[in-house]
Amino acid sequence: MRRWLAMAEQTLANHSDRLNAINIYPVADADTGTNLYLTVRSASQALADMEPCDVGATLAAAARAAMEQARGNSGTLFSVFLSAMAEPLAGQSRLSAPLLAASLQRAQLRAWSALSEPVPGTMLSVLEAAARGASIMEGSLNGDDSNQALAQTLDAAVQAAYDAVVLTESQLGVLADAHVVDAGGVGLLLILDCLRSVVLGEPLQEQLLDGLSGYKVQDPNIALTMPEQDGVEVMCTINLTPLAAAGLRMQLDELGDSVIMSAVTETADDTGAYPWRVHVHVPSPTIALDAIQAVGDPSNVSISALSPTAANDAHDLL
Structure with a gap:
């Protein structure tokens, strides 16, 4: 868990500018990348000097720090995601496929309920898809708690999250008009791929970002071309x-x-x-x-x- 959040912190630092550039929903304030990075950094730093303990307690400590320092819609929803993930993991010494599926399912339910007016085509849809992908794969493995089963379940969750990110462009009119995918959704995809990376001991899947509308480095900063936001x-x-x-x-x-x-x-x-x-x-x-x-x-x-x-x-x- 410590390595996951540390990698997520570094990855979001590397991608914050591009995430900011496509951040146009719910408001075009060009800060989703920054907000996610700062919130994940709070979670990661909370674990830096923490004594080893069970998986749930570790994530709960990170979630409390993230929640207290959460920035923006995306940072707040990440904090809810992390807090809810910790609940089924309480007392557990390791992550497994059944526990991952249960954690993601709890996280997506809590995230949807935290918002007064949840909207499809956002970070919420990506989390819901990841939870569904993990549950379907875990169900086909009949309760297998081996590391191999965990790897397969993580692969399924990340792939489902990627498919949901691609879909966001067609789910929200403002994204379709601007020809971009949802910034928060991409951020969550990166965070989930970091978890896959540390568990499997493999590099991040750079190809996940290929073809995401608006995500090439040379693409324009869409957020700065949008009308000024009041409030x-x-x-x-x-x-x-x-x-x-x-x-x-x-x-x-x-x-x-x-x-x-x-x-x-x-x-x-x-x-x-x-x-x-x-x-x-x-x-x-x-x-x-x-x-x-x-x-x-x-x-x-x-x-x-x-x-x-x-x-x-x-x-x-x-």
């Missing part, structure tokens, strides 16, 4: 009961869009509250912060302009 992205962590969290989600749905809310951990405090990571796009930060502060004390607040040409983002304001 800001607000993110924070806040302790809430599930009922209060549901109420806040409803309010944020009315005030803005791209609402993502997910519990950081499955452990409640003495009052029954859980830490939640909150993400929303709104016309101005005050609108969201007033609603959030009405139900609790947010921490690790970040406010980022949705325009890719904005000079500065503000982080850790509260």
Whole structure:
């Protein structure tokens, strides 16, 4: 797990510029590559000095760090993905095909439920396809938990993810018009191929990127040709009961869009509250912060302009 996230961090660093260039959905803010890289880096660094423990505990620690430092839609969804993956792996000393299939299935369910308005043709579709590909392969192996079965299941998951990335261009009108695939979907494909690489001891499959619309180095930066985006992205962590969290989600749905809310951990405090990571796009930060502060004390607040040409983002304001 440590080698996986370290490789994913390096790979996303290498690809962040190209991912940014095709980042036009849900807003053309040209930062998906940067957001994924910074979020994965947080997860990787959390494991750098961690004592060895079981697979689930290792991923859970990485997921908590990623969730607290998540950037953007893509980074938040990656954090949810990692957190959910950890759950079926609790207490396990190694990854196997059945556990991988269960983990990806849990991850795709949690990711879809974290968004108020999930949309096909995005990172969500790629994760769903990877989970389906892994489950189909694992089912055909009749519970085989050998390393060979794990390799076959990873191959199937990555191939299914690739097919889903290609399909994103035709699933969303804005992507079809611009002739690009979804940036978050490509990022997730790279992350999954990093897992395959470290488990199989093989290089990354560079051919996966061949033919992806808009992904050649010489292709133009599509994001910077799109109309300017108004509004800001607000993110924070806040302790809430599930009922209060549901109420806040409803309010944020009315005030803005791209609402993502997910519990950081499955452990409640003495009052029954859980830490939640909150993400929303709104016309101005005050609108969201007033609603959030009405139900609790947010921490690790970040406010980022949705325009890719904005000079500065503000982080850790509260």
